[in-house]
Amino acid sequence: MTTIIESRNLTRRYGRRLAVTDLSLTVPAGSIYGFVGPNGAGKTTTMRIITTLLRPNAGEAWVAGHSILHDQRGVRRAIGYMPDFFGVYDDMKVWEYLDFFGACYGLPPHKRATLTNDLLELVDLTHRRDDLVDSLSRGMKQRLCLARTLVHDPPVLILDEPASGLDPRARVEIRELLRELQRLGKTIFFSTHILSDVTEICTHVGIIEAGRLVAQGTLEEMHRLIAPHRRLRLTLLGAIDTAAQCLENYPGVVAVHFPETNNPTSHLFLEIDFSGDDEAISALLKHLVNSNLPVLRFEETLHNVEEVFMHVTKGIVS
DSSP states (O other), rough: OOOOEEEEEEEEEEEEEEEEEEEEEEEEEEEEEEOOOOOTSHHHHHHHTTTTTSSEEEEEEETTTEEEEHHHHHHHHHHEEOOOOOOOOOTHHHHHHHHHHHTTTTHHHHHHHHHHHHEEEEEEEETTTSSBOOOSSSSHHHHHHHHHTTTTOOEEEESSTTTTTTTTHHHHHHHHHHHHHHHHTOEEEEEEOOOHHEEEEEEEEEEETTTTEEEEEHHHHHHHOSSSEEEEEEESSSSSHHHHHHHHHHTTTTEOOOTTTTTSSSOEEEEEEEOOOOOHHHHHHEEEHTTOOOOEEEEEEEOHHHHHHHHHTOOOOO
């Protein structure tokens, strides 16, 4: 995939404290890249550097081919940036707020009117277009701010904690909106410390701890950091010992586990460490069915992002 955001050896100091250290990341075009880390890990500092709001002490970065050091205007044309603490003009109507920013980008009035309508429809605020911004809920203000980042139709959205402080319903709405923006061709680079958000929508993940990027890649690559073999879960109506014997010498089966959750009065489970590819997994399922085992479910299980995060940050000292 083409890289649309790239940094090399970014470093930023605040006095004697290193906020970001030798950070190199790559964000593929068209991806939803979750930038994950605890509060104070260096997420916001990194994003401010990439958006040209903060100059690094060392290193370089490019956005859509534009250097943050030598072509700041090009970077700013290519991005829509939503900071962690954003300002809205409470005494404006919702449509006026977007129209104002359209004027700031030099769009003529007739284009601004059409654009405002389209953006309000995209973020589901058409029914509030004539309300004052101050009357909106926090979730609605988040969506309005996100619409503001789209006024100049940038290819890259850089969002700092877009779901922070939102209730569960508003977080779901923001996630759905990000998915829709990806379908429209946008690349989304967003920071979060809410790991469930990453699992729900991200195609790629970068994990930062104490200013250092400790891991990055697709979700599948992140899972393989802590489990070199694939983990399969087999649910049976019975004959669990027979199933274990059937699997014992099967090609690709590394180990068979009996989870502690097994209960003789309900469904029975086996977990299988397996080294084969998708075709081999399909053949394994066929083997189990042909062996007349009472298979109820057969699925691959993945380690959650919390497990990955704890694994790759183990031993790092802030």
